[in-house]
Amino acid sequence: MIMSEQKTEFLKGTLDMLVLKVVALGPVHGYAISQRIQQISRDLFQVQQGSLYPALHRLEDRGWLSAEWRQTETGREAKFYTLTRKGRKQLEAEMRSWEQVSEAVFLILRTE
């Protein structure tokens, strides 16, 4: 994941959660996932293909996503991903975890 002209470190570990979240909005193929993440984040995040596709396979292997070849609106073959029930639970857990972490980080950053 790239942050335009910025350090990317903070994103480590969030990719899976962000992908799960985008898929949770409805079945999508990989390419569209990276576009949506970029759009919603107002161009701050840009998921590289070399990060995205391994991540999708990883999430599928873990049973959090299921995949199916379908046609896109433009008539092309693409692999559409859907969130499984297990994936939804995982997403919820990760979101709770993220909130706790970001809160604790802010606690430390605010300390004087």
Next chain:
Amino acid sequence: MIMSEQKTEFLKGTLDMLVLKVVALGPVHGYAISQRIQQISRDLFQVQQGSLYPALHRLEDRGWLSAEWRQTETGREAKFYTLTRKGRKQLEAEMRSWEQVSEAVFLILRTE
């Protein structure tokens, strides 16, 4: 860094910033840094020594921290770290970056 009974992924990349921030509060030795991070985060974060000391050396190598052997209040020798000017700039940059990232992450998580 450990999160009690939770996933640690989200912390990746934040360790340096948190360490810089704690050192910014005043000169401290490594062992105390890990304790403060744990205290301030209300036991959510627990920095392992195998993560902390390499991180301190990394930050020192980059010129963000300077180190000096002194005596602790209990009369023991310990390596006290101070934030350099370069380190302060780095910390400020990382904090700005973190805020942007966490905001963008929330943007995506909130999307419906």
Next chain:
DNA sequence: CTTGCATATGTAGAATACATAGGTATAATA
């Protein structure tokens, strides 16, 4: 019709950071 672009998926190799697990040594305390 062919050139180029956006779309779409994938892998190999390297970099990085962190955790695990081990080690040394001293002061305090039981």
Next chain:
DNA sequence: TATTATACCTATGTATTCTACATATGCAAG
């Protein structure tokens, strides 16, 4: 005296991600 808390350190393994590359299709412009 033995154990615990303090205080430092490194070697190794692993997971994630980036860089770079490879492949292929649909469509529009010329």
